[in-house]
Amino acid sequence: MTEKDTSKKTTWEKLSTTAKQDSSRSTPKEEEISSEKKKSTPKEEEKLLKHPSYKALKFQLQEAEKQLNDTKNQLTHLEEQKIYQLAEMDNIQRRAKRDIENAHKFSLEKFINELLPIKDSLETALFHAKTKEQDAALSGIQLTLKQLEHLLEKNGVKSIEPAGQPFDAHFHEAMLAEENDEMTPNTIIRVLQKGYLLHGRLIRPALVVVAKSKEKTS
The missing domain is CATH 1.20.5 (Single alpha-helices involved in coiled-coils or other helix-helix interfaces)
Structure with a gap:
């Protein structure tokens, strides 16, 4: 190959490379059109x-x-x-x-209610035995009464003995009202019959006598 042919080949390669670079580049106009296409x-x-x-x-x-x-x-x-x-x-x-x-x-409520009158009778007998000083009978009654009281207490029975306390209709039943200057009206003077509670619930109210004021005479 001659020097002239080599020079022609080099010139041709340069032109070819430049053309490729130009074809690969986007013109500003083309880039603007592409950007507009992307925007909605x-x-x-x-x-x-x-x-x-x-x-x-x-x-x-x-x-x-x-x-x-x-x-x-x-x-x-x-x-x-x-x-x-x-x-x-x-x-x-x-x-x-x-x-x-x-x-x-x-x-045991029903049984205890049936048992209480027996206790009442024993207490009454004990009271009279004290009055008549019957020592032999007194000892027997006292022993029986203590045994009975222990049995009742063991089963949750508690007596209501409200002498000297204010009357409470929830636990007491007034049988009489007596004039009394020494006590406040509606105070319990004495108990005629004890009341009883079974585990805190009333099974028999106490029968009581309450005090009342003396009526004024004209």
Whole structure:
């Protein structure tokens, strides 16, 4: 190859390289057109929002949110029902336990009510025995009465002896009212018959005499 041919080849390669570089570059006009294509116009956005597929997707999303809220509300309701049922079950168990305890406590109420008149008779006999000084009878009655009182106390029976206390209709029954200057009206002067409680519940009121003011004479 001659020097002239080599020079021509070099010139041709330079022109070819320059042409390739020019073809690969985008002109400012082309870049501007490409950028405008990438930007969506308000009209295009509006058109997109009105597209049936977008509306369908939006509707599905709203339905899914609604179902989610409904599920949350159902779970909350079920949780509240669970708490209520557990509390109700606990109350039922407490009531049942209390009823069983009361049944045990007051199962002897009828028997004790039948036994109290016997105690009354013994106390009356003891009072008369003291008056007549019958020592032998007195000792026997005292022993029997103590045994009976111990048995009653063991089973939760407590006597009501309210002499000198204010009258209380919940535990006392007034049989008489007597004039008395020394005591406040409605104060119990004496007890005619003792009352009794069984585990704190009244089974027989105390029969009492209460004080009243003297009537003024004209």
